[in-house]
Amino acid sequence: MRRRKKRFLFSTVCTLIILLAGLAGAALFFQIQGKIGASRKKPDALFLEYVEYLSRADYKAMYGMLDEQSQLNISEEDFITRHKNIYEGIGANGITAEIKQVEEKDGEAAVSYTMSLSSIAGEIIFNNQAEFRKEKKKGYEMVWNDSVIFPELGRTDKVRVITDKAQRGSVFDRNGRLLAGKGTASSVGLVPGKMREDSAGDLETLGKLLGMPADSIKKKLSAKWIKEDSFVPLKTIKKVDELNLNSMEPREDNVKNKEFQDQLLTVPGVLITDTQVRYYPLGESGAHLVGYVQYVTAEDLEKHPNEDYLTDSVIGRSGMEALFEKELKGTNGRTIAIADAGGALKKTLAAKPRTDGRDITLTIDSTLQMEIYEAFKEDKSGTVAMNPYTGEVLALVSTPSYDDNDFILGMSEETWASLNDDERKPMFNRFRQRFAPGSSFKPITGAIGLTTGAIDPNEDYGKEGLSWRKDESWGNYYVTTLHDYSPAILENAFIYSDNIYFAKAALKIGFDDFMSGLDKLGFNQELPFDISVAKSQYSNTERIETEVQLADSGYGQGQMLVNPIHLASLYTMFANEGNVIKPYLQYKPEPAPEVWLPGACSPEIADRIRTALGKVISSRHGTGHGAYRKDMELAGKTGTAEIKASKDDTNGTELGWFAVFTTDPSLETPILLVSMAEDVKDRGGSGYVVRKDKAILDSYIPGGR
Incomplete structure (x- = not known):
């Protein structure tokens, strides 16, 4: 009885071994056949496969199609990073290629084609050529260099996206009087070269005056772009109205603003300069009607995808600014160009001019x-x-x-709290x-x-x-x-x-x-x-x-x-x-x-x-x-x-x-x-x-x- 069981188990094991060996052999057979099939692909078919991977942003698969020398010239990580930065940076989509000619000679091939794609600056169309080299065992593989991306692109060149920001439209009353538009404020900042060596105490004083932590000021001063003579902006405040200041009865708020700015200037390195801002001439009398804009948040960018908002764009939050947001915002201009290592532009690939926002005229009599x-x-x-x-x-x-201007200049927590805690509800329309x-x-x-x-x-x-x-x-x-x-x-x-x-x-x-x-x-x-x-x-x-x-x-x-x-x-x-x-x-x-x-x-x-x-x-x-x-x-x-x-x-x-x-x-x-x-x-x-x-x-x- 025991012998029969042993014989049965032995027979079963042998059968499994034979079966697994057969499966492995079959897999190996099909893998070899697959490689043979791939090696038999013509250069034009291989290139179209490469373009298909590109359209799906499968840069890893693209890298796998390169010949050995090309892979020695650029690592897989660098290859993927370069392609990702370029194609995602220009908003590439709808990538297609049309093959014009294929030439094969002595184990090498050249595929001439026309490529087209859509970008944030419009359509890009160019003629180019891809080279392939034939290996005895592997068949044709792509010979890659940077010019495969764009014909004029060299190894040290970069593809730049230059943005020409649209000007926001203005809002006018029935008589052409400005209700919302360009105005001037004062930008308070520091010039590092004019600061004292031991500036810790000065930064603490400045932070208290501006209502911002000294560490926040230090962080702004540590940016890589800053030089000794750079102006590092910290906060935007109301501009002093000099005409009103010299009048017989200057406004109290204007006098206080002048005193505040004089106090800021006592801190070594502080500079106050003019800056352009969104301005609301009516202030309190028109705030509920005109409204205000604020800089976009991450939530705004998520809520308004593909609507041409930049990280430093503004968006209408209330009133006319929100009601006519689409008309006022305009469309940014974009230029996609190849720049050399020194930053000089070599070739413009696509350009879309900016369209400034439309001015709105209201029936309002200000x-x-x-x-x-x-x-x-x-x-x-x-x-x-x-x-x-x-x-x-x-x-x-x-x-x-x-005052809707306070939202532009950066409302302090104290001001915001006073508005919300006021029993009369000044924010209530x-x-x-x-x-x-x-x-x-x-x-x-x-x-x-x-x-x-x-x-x-x-x-x-x-x-x-x-x-x-x-x-x-x-x-x-x-x-x-x-x-x-x-x-x-x-x-x-x-x-x-x-x-x-x-x-x-x-x-x-x-x-x-x-x-x-x-x-x-x-x-x-x-x-x-x-x-x-x-x-x-x-x-x-x-x-x-x-x-x-x-x-x-x-x-x-x-x-x-x-x-x-x-x-x-x-x-x-x-x-x-x-x-x-x-x-x-x-x-x-x-x-x-x-x-x-x-x-x-x-x-x-x-x-x-x-x-x-x-x-x-x-x-x-x-x-x-x-x-x-x-x-x-x-x-x-x-x-x-x-x-x-x-x-x-x-x-x-x-x-x-x-x-x-x-x-x-x-x-x-x-x-x-x-x-x-x-x-x-x-x-x-x-x-x-x-x-x-x-x-x-x-x-x-x-x-x-």
Whole structure:
């Protein structure tokens, strides 16, 4: 039994040995056959194989095709590094070759070809020749030197990519005034040859002044390119305004900047020179509108591949700089050339000229922009100014604000912290947000009510006093108003800003017609405007839920929230026979209005409401009478919105609104102004905003008062 088992095992082992030997032999046979097959390849087939490896960036396989002498001339590592640096450096892709001629003689061959490839500087096409040498056992192998890459490329030559940086476009206002563009700042740096030998203490002093570690300064000074007379830039700061400094009343910040720079110059080796930067002339008054740029980050480069950003490029972060980034940035020029060991250019392989960024001209009037900012700079406010007949946006202001130039010059941690810790939220862009509109919304309720036929403009809603509720189902909730008058008809309700009238009007219109009317006026929709803004809403849910909410919505309370630009657009219907004009920001030499919402109300309804809004200003009882001018007709509506935690909250705040427009389309400077200011409680409510806007209008529209 044991003998049979031993015989079986022996037989099995022998069989396995024979089988493995057979497999090994077969493998060897096929390997030999493969080598014989490869050795029989013609030079043209071998070259096309080489090009295929090149197109896949398989430089190791390319090296394996070289003859023995070529591999002695250059190591595999150097071969791979040279090819990788060149082809990746020029952004090579789409590599193809067309063989023109093959000559074979005495064991040598020459393959003539035309190669083409795409690069960051455009297409590169050249004629070249590759040589092959035939070995008895190996067949043809490539004879390689640097000229295989490009015909004129020598062993010590380099392929250089020269970048001609595109100039960023500028942003101008309607009158050609610069809003964003080239400016001059001061570059603070060190000249090593002028520093003291023992400069450790000086670097500590300089670091404290500039808000940067001394070690960081040392690192900059240790760069390989630096010589004794080099200027090593450390930080960019605001340039001293010499004209302002020599004026009768120089600005405090300018005086402090001069003192700061004088202190810097006491440190041996410090030099302050002019440098070109992105500049925002309006500063705080235009920061939320114009925005700012910053240097790209690694995340930016990853997010925007193949968009021609360099490591030292800038990118728009907010405002117009971000909105028109593609138009402003331009396209860098590139030249790919062969340079000798001394750096002299031998041959240009491809060149693409730069395309500078496009200039953008806005409809903005920077003088008006600054006047609005000055009027409201101490407030938390948002203002939009439009031409009500063309849709041109003349100003967009949010206060408090910040200086967008600080982002260019390198904002200190202290400044950044102060902006973010400020309770007034200077970085918060209010003209993009939405707020409770209060009584400034009443003309919208009036337009919907007249359109649906729910409101009879001559119906007297009765004398209710200063508070009213529909019935006992409302519990202790009453709608209150500030003025007692008679008769309670539509026109008087506008003049006296009667909350009770518009609460009753909303109930007459009804849930569905009221919400449908608002939907047709762009609520819960994107505003068709260059800048993305918050959608206006009439409820925190999908619909108005209760009678009380509906009544409150009628006079701009409840859960009603409106964006100021949207509200301004809706007011254009009263100046344009019921058509809502689309707002826009890019300047047109011959502006033509574009209707956003045609027939939002009929011409007759628009005329009726416009007339009533005119009396809000002209009547001595009107809530907007503070803006009255004898030389022209103004029409508008005030609004005071209560912001409180609950109906019983007595410590809430108030938002003040004023929407006002000129009614004469032939006026040289027609304007529609919508302003919202927070925290106007105990400061006059909407009357506070009326006084501010009155001053703005008197400055913007010359003539009698």
